[in-house]
Amino acid sequence: MNLKKNKILLLFLSVLVVGAIVFASLKFQKKEVAEDLNKDGVVDSIDVQLVMSNFMKTAKGDIVLVGDINKDGVVNAADINMLVSKLKK
Numbered sequence: 001m002n003l004k005k006n007k008i009l010l011l012f013l014s015v016l017v018v019g020a021i022v023f024a025s026l027k028f029q030k031k032e033v034a035e036d037l038n039k040d041g042v043v044d045s046i047d048v049q050l051v052m053s054n055f056m057k058t059a060k061g062d063i064v065l066v067g068d069i070n071k072d073g074v075v076n077a078a079d080i081n082m083l084v085s086k087l088k089k
């Protein structure tokens with residue numbers, strides 16, 4: 001009787017933990033967009049401003065500049081094009 005209760009409780013907790021992990025990973029995936037520079041879950045004018053703040057700047061060494069969406073070491077029109085294509089309409 002008691003063992004059965006424990007099994008049900010364990011099953012319930014397992015479902016809860018798995019559900020929490022799935023929810024967290026979905027939420028993480030949603031935010032994992034290269035164009036969403038400030039990682040707030042939406043590509044908007046704030047991200048455009050972040051690209052513009054480093055526009056035409058070149059990265060030194062291994063540093064990846066904020067706004068270098070295609071990670072080619074320079075923030076230029078290519079990055080702006082990628083950002084614009086993902087802008088929330």
Ligand SMILES: [Ca+2]
Pocket residue numbers: 036037038039040041042043044046047
């Ligand atoms: Ca954003």
Ligand SMILES: [Ca+2]
Pocket residue numbers: 067068069070071072073074075076078079
């Ligand atoms: Ca770039």
